[in-house]
């Protein structure tokens with residue numbers, strides 16, 4: 001990785017896994033390094049920064065509402081001016097929804113935060129990643145084609161670009177919004193197509209950058225943190241016995257800080273192992 005000082009950024013870091021990732025980076029990076037703890041609400045960002053114990057790296061709060069179409073680009077520009085690049089980026093933000101939410105009413109914001117927010121982050125920060133850096137999207141084990149009806153696979157299987165992934169996600173979003181998804185092949189659980197879209201975005205970008213990234217020691221990957229005890233999963237399942245955010249963050253921090261395993265490039269990784277993408 002680029003020699004110190006290093007710069008890391010986490011989206012959706014005001015609570016849950018994102019906060020644990022920011023805390024872990026602060027603990028494991030070095031004095032002189034900077035961790036940007038970002039979120040959509042200035043007061044919550046400030047509270048989250050204040051809640052962290054003193055680490056080795058400095059933690060700085062920044063506003064980054066990933067649903068705001070200009071925000072990632074603007075922040076990337078500022079950090080480029082301030083530091084000349086970034087070393088570690090975690091796209092982690094997620095819109096919290098529950099089983100009682102009507103998919104038709106929430107799908108616009110859901111896709112905007114989780115999917116278009118992710119592709120905007122990749123477009124904005126991808127070019128800033130320095131040699132040896134990491135560009136990591138927090139997805140889930142739902143993000144593979146094993147969870148999607150075969151008739152829909154080609155939409156996500158080999159997208160050539162982030163724009164193509166955005167188009168596939170927009171078509172799904174529109175079908176949920178107009179109700180046609182309910183009579184078709186789409187799964188009812190919004191999380192599944194959304195996470196597949198995130199992994200497809202990583203795969204599409206990897207197709208464009210792989211050669212250069214491998215030569216420069218950069219890792220671009222999606223990661224599954226496993227079930228975590230946060231209110232997001234608690235709305236759906238009994239997660240009282242699931243790992244805490246700090247525990248779940250461990251393997252993700254290893255991916256960001258340990259030497260790169262070339263097999264992880266462009267893949268969905270869970271606890272250091274690649275999850276197969278398609279049957």
Ligand SMILES: NC(=O)c1ccc[n+]([C@@H]2O[C@H](COP(=O)([O-])OP(=O)(O)OC[C@H]3O[C@@H](n4cnc5c(N)ncnc54)[C@H](OP(=O)(O)O)[C@@H]3O)[C@@H](O)[C@H]2O)c1
Nearest residue numbers: 012014015016017040065066093094140227228230232233
């Ligand atoms: N929990 C699980 O079991 C589980 C399993 C597999 C994968 N994951 C993935 O792990 C990641 C973190 O999940 P989590 O359980 O830690 O979620 P969480 O506790 O609900 O935290 C979500 C974070 O995203 C932020 N956020 C929401 N909308 C945003 C926006 N527009 N811009 C920026 N930030 C925004 C929230 O900010 P506020 O504080 O402002 O609400 C919060 O900090 C997600 O990608 C999730 O899909 C989780």
